[in-house]
Amino acid sequence: MERYILTIDSGTSNTRAVLWDLDRHVVDMEKSGVGVRCTAADGHNGRLKEAVRGCLEELLRRNAASWEQVERVMASGMITADVGLVEVPHVTAPAGLEELSASLAPVLVPDVCPLPIHFIPGVKNRVSGVSLETFEAMDIMRGEEVEACALIDRLGVRGEAVLVLPGSHTKFVCVGADGRITGCLTTITGELLASIMHDTIIADSVKRTFVEADTYRREMVLRGYRAAREVGLSRACFSGRILNQFAVKDHTLIANFILGAALQNDLYALRHSTAIACGPDARVIVAGKSPFREAFADLMEREGCWRSVRSYEPEGGAPLSALGAYLLAEASLAKEAGKKGK
Ligand SMILES: O=C(O)C(=O)C[C@@H](O)[C@H](O)CO
Numbered sequence: 001m002e003r004y005i006l007t008i009d010s011g012t013s014n015t016r017a018v019l020w021d022l023d024r025h026v027v028d029m030e031k032s033g034v035g036v037r038c039t040a041a042d043g044h045n046g047r048l049k050e051a052v053r054g055c056l057e058e059l060l061r062r063n064a065a066s067w068e069q070v071e072r073v074m075a076s077g078m079i080t081a082d083v084g085l086v087e088v089p090h091v092t093a094p095a096g097l098e099e100l101s102a103s104l105a106p107v108l109v110p111d112v113c114p115l116p117i118h119f120i121p122g123v124k125n126r127v128s129g130v131s132l133e134t135f136e137a138m139d140i141m142r143g144e145e146v147e148a149c150a151l152i153d154r155l156g157v158r159g160e161a162v163l164v165l166p167g168s169h170t171k172f173v174c175v176g177a178d179g180r181i182t183g184c185l186t187t188i189t190g191e192l193l194a195s196i197m198h199d200t201i202i203a204d205s206v207k208r209t210f211v212e213a214d215t216y217r218r219e220m221v222l223r224g225y226r227a228a229r230e231v232g233l234s235r236a237c238f239s240g241r242i243l244n245q246f247a248v249k250d251h252t253l254i255a256n257f258i259l260g261a262a263l264q265n266d267l268y269a270l271r272h273s274t275a276i277a278c279g280p281d282a283r284v285i286v287a288g289k290s291p292f293r294e295a296f297a298d299l300m301e302r303e304g305c306w307r308s309v310r311s312y313e314p315e316g317g318a319p320l321s322a323l324g325a326y327l328l329a330e331a332s333l334a335k336e337a338g339k340k341g342k
Pocket residue numbers: 011012077078081122140141142143144169186
């Protein structure tokens with residue numbers, strides 16, 4: 001009888017579940033447009049519970065599988081936040097697969113799943129006593145730590161490295177010599193960009209359209225980046241309107257300009273924040289979706305402040321978050337088997 005692992009990743013806007021066999025192959029995936037944002041809006045997590053249960057049950061149904069065949073159910077992301085299913089405290093960096101697997105929180109949520117869900121904690125920076133003087137060094141993540149673990153495993157990352165993980169929140173995750181996460185830095189650029197593109201006067205100049213992989217224009221991204229470096233993000237955004245009215249009619253080019261301006265803000269944070277320290281010897285690995293991946297890689301290469309810059313393109317199969325959760329399931333199952341063997 002085939003055995004399976006189920007991984008769940010619930011973020012701010014979406015929930016993704018993956019059914020795996022025990023040989024690290026993705027059998028099937030299911031997605032829902034419900035995330036913890038719904039909990040914040042509704043004041044309860046009813047929709048999130050329903051979405052997670054729906055995804056898991058659909059995966060089993062579609063693959064004629066039963067709960068008896070499931071070895072482990074893992075969950076990562078904002079599902080472990082106060083607006084998720086079960087709140088789990090962050091683990092303090094440095095942390096890698098070992099620390100995270102030691103801190104898994106198996107919890108039975110009967111109206112979601114008949115097996116305990118192993119909730120994976122997020123990671124926070126090591127800052128003792130966050131105060132008005134020290135807050136800038138503190139940072140937290142939930143979900144990106146499993147993506148980071150997957151990338152570190154896939155690429156064998158050892159030595160000083162920065163992983164760039166764009167999304168609703170951009171995460172810069174630092175990796176130390178032993179391949180563990182040493183800290184992170186977050187910006188809300190994805191959310192900010194969505195607001196600029198939809199809710200400001202710039203919406204008209206970009207026709208409410210984001211840059212896509214096939215409309216990515218490096219030259220305009222670089223121009224937006226340079227404008228923001230000179231005069232700041234807000235002024236650079238308004239320059240998008242000026243350009244559109246007087247010089248550049250194509251709204252996709254203006255969207256590229258705004259993208260470059262927004263990412264300049266992220267790279268400024270990377271160089272100036274005290275949340276992580278990454279020097280000129282750091283290798284940069286950019287993951288995430290196109291065109292953010294291309295844009296970060298192009299801009300960081302252009303800045304020339306790091307030892308090397310490479311992009312990681314996902315290989316078919318599963319998202320990095322699901323792979324990281326799978327690796328943690330493997331680690332915890334191996335630990336359990338070891339204990340039983342003793
Ligand atoms: O840990 C938390 O509570 C967060 O708010 C972190 C957030 O930025 C997530 O990492 C987004 O995926």
